[in-house]
Amino acid sequence: MRFAQVVGHENVKAILQRFYAEQKIPHALLFHGEEGVGKKTTALAFFSLINCLNPTNDMDSCGECHPCKQISALSFPDLYVVQKPEDKTVIGIDVCRDVLSRTFFKPVSARYRCILLDNAHFLSPEAGNAMLKVLEEPPRNNIFVLVTDCPDSMLPTIVSRCCAFPFGALSQAQVLAVLKRVMPEEEEQKLVDVSVISKGSVSRALTMLKSAIDRRLFIQGLGEAVMGDDAKRLAFSRYLVQSKDSAECLTDFLKVVLQDILFCVTANEMKVSNKDLLDEMRPLARTISLSGILESLQTLHQYDKNRAYSPNLQVTIDCALTALAQKNP
Numbered sequence: 001m002r003f004a005q006v007v008g009h010e011n012v013k014a015i016l017q018r019f020y021a022e023q024k025i026p027h028a029l030l031f032h033g034e035e036g037v038g039k040k041t042t043a044l045a046f047f048s049l050i051n052c053l054n055p056t057n058d059m060d061s062c063g064e065c066h067p068c069k070q071i072s073a074l075s076f077p078d079l080y081v082v083q084k085p086e087d088k089t090v091i092g093i094d095v096c097r098d099v100l101s102r103t104f105f106k107p108v109s110a111r112y113r114c115i116l117l118d119n120a121h122f123l124s125p126e127a128g129n130a131m132l133k134v135l136e137e138p139p140r141n142n143i144f145v146l147v148t149d150c151p152d153s154m155l156p157t158i159v160s161r162c163c164a165f166p167f168g169a170l171s172q173a174q175v176l177a178v179l180k181r182v183m184p185e186e187e188e189q190k191l192v193d194v195s196v197i198s199k200g201s202v203s204r205a206l207t208m209l210k211s212a213i214d215r216r217l218f219i220q221g222l223g224e225a226v227m228g229d230d231a232k233r234l235a236f237s238r239y240l241v242q243s244k245d246s247a248e249c250l251t252d253f254l255k256v257v258l259q260d261i262l263f264c265v266t267a268n269e270m271k272v273s274n275k276d277l278l279d280e281m282r283p284l285a286r287t288i289s290l291s292g293i294l295e296s297l298q299t300l301h302q303y304d305k306n307r308a309y310s311p312n313l314q315v316t317i318d319c320a321l322t323a324l325a326q327k328n329p
């Protein structure tokens, strides 16, 4: 993995390259930002650069030497990827003990031992304290990259030991570029469709691709539900919650469409995500009241905030659609 293959995050890449050029590499870095924007990919590109045998003049790894190839394949003997076991709710001390004890020895073959701690907010208190001890007195030649989309849930003492980098959302064009690379066989229009509604996250785009949303039919269905009677609304809300796999994508897409309608109402059509469907959305923008859109969006955001406590999706959608049914006077 090379920096040239990492889409976006130019500022982060430039700073990491400067660390390398000046040989002042912090022993602990924290990459935080939404899921699916490239934090782990950037970490691997950085690990490649600092261990590459033939780095390029523009401060990138070669992608061809033994360490570069092994890091891409995650088979590098001095690369450790620490993750939460699927059947556990935390990253326990048992998972971290081995890698932390190794940090006191020299790397096997590399210049730097690289430790990628994925979803670092899942560290148990015990594992967090063990990690903190190592970060307070870091043994030489160990570089930790902690990755999280929830930095607020981490021990503040760990966060304060790390050099933190915020990762923003990708643009629609950037998401599309990554999708084209990872799914070269997929029909281009499908990739364009999910990149439009991905809100800057490649992983969200990939989930949406699996659930195969037809945007035009979705907006038509929403129109019928909002303009029609209770039975139409019930039918549309049932469609939204029908399948466990796609329900999350469909409610995410409903938010994107409502934001688009809000842009239409407020004469900001330039900001609309589904630009190709403006003809379908304009009648909705004329019909639905502004307060109805805002109330509905608030209901959906509240649902997201409480998602960990399994709120009732059907009730949420029914409330959101009822709010939308309040027409302009």
Ligand SMILES: [Zn+2]
Residues within 6 Å of the ligand: 051, 052, 053, 054, 055, 061, 062, 063, 064, 065, 066, 067, 068
């Ligand atoms: Zn190399």
